[in-house]
Amino acid sequence: MTTKAREQQSFGENPVDVRETDHYTDEYVKGFVDKWDELIDWDSRAKSxxxxxxxxxxxxxxxxxxDVAAGTGFHSVRLLEAGFExxxxxxxPQMLYKAFENARRRGHVLRTVQADWRWLNRDVHGEYDAIICLGNSFTHLFAEHDRRKALAEFYAMLKHDGVLMLDQRNYDGILDNGYDSKHQYYYCGDNVSVAPVHVDEGLARFRYQFPDESEYFLNxxxxxxxxxxxxxxxxxxxxxxxxxxxxQTYKDQDPDFYIHVASKAYQEED
Structure with missing residues (x-):
């Protein structure tokens, strides 16, 4: 594949037909990854x-x-700076390269590994006190058996009292009431437009538009x-x-994003 090809997304003749877990690797092309930090704006996101x-x-x-969805390294770097291992x-791989470079510029060396969540225990070693899967990343899994497999892999890699933190967009609000975002959390970049162009019960296709008039899509x-x-x-x-x-308290229609904090620790019934 040429460099030019890697910088262009390809969804075929009908983009809303693309409902495959493995397609995400073709969506995060170099051009999009290079603009990702412009989209999230590290300083604004840290503040929000x-x-x-x-x-x-x-x-x-x-x-x-x-950090199983490290992206360009925002949360990995923040946690490193807070003293976590x-x-x-x-x-x-494009995201991991960008994450490593972002950390290096801030004086850190990231321990990075390319991994598919469905075979996480094969690619990543060790047990962890916590796993984080942030940035609305879990929604890249289109098949239910992929979602169950990934969660089972997360569960297996946690210590007996470990915790999983996983976030997602408020898709209930989008599906039931239409898209409305405060543009306050997660995607905080100025002059960057993020909005769905197609939504049904099996697909949310988002368009990301940047000030230089470039645009990219995620299914x-x-x-x-x-x-x-x-x-x-x-x-x-x-x-x-x-x-x-x-x-902790909210009305279901209000949040832009949900954060689930799931504990593995065994709890006896009353």
Missing amino acids: EGTFFIDKLRELGVKKVL VVSADGS MFPLRKDYTRKLMKDVGFQQIDTFGDFQ
Whole structure:
């Protein structure tokens, strides 16, 4: 494949027919990855989410973290700077390269590994106090058996009292009421437009437009909140707390994003 080809996305003649888990590697082309930090804006995102993840992990006594959707390294670097031991994984080699360079410019050396969540134990070694899967990344899995397999792999890599932190867009709101975003969390870049161009129960196709008039697309599965929680319960997580835009109390239609904090620790019935 030529460099030019790697910089162009390809969805075929009918983009809304693309509903395959493995296609995400073709979506994160070099041109899109190079603009990813422009999209999320590290400083603005750090301000919007505050120390939510750092505080939760410290509260749970976490020391060793596996970031399974490292992207360009935002959360991996933040956790490193907060004193956690971090291993950074991603399915996209372009993202991992960018993450490593971002960390190096900030004086850190990331421990990176390219990994497919469905075979995480094959590609990544060790047990972890916590696994984080952030940035709406879990929605790249289109088949239910892929989602169950990935969650089972996360569960297996956690220590007996480990915790999984997984986030997602509020797809319930998008599916039931249409798209409306405060543009305050996650994608905080100025003059960057993010909006769906097609939504049904099996596909949310988002367009990302940048100030230089370039545009890219991601095809994602629109996970409903309670469905995600049920999958976590099914693979064995004992307690699941769900936050809306980092708040414990919220109205279901209000949050742009949900964050699920799922504990593996065994809980005896009353």
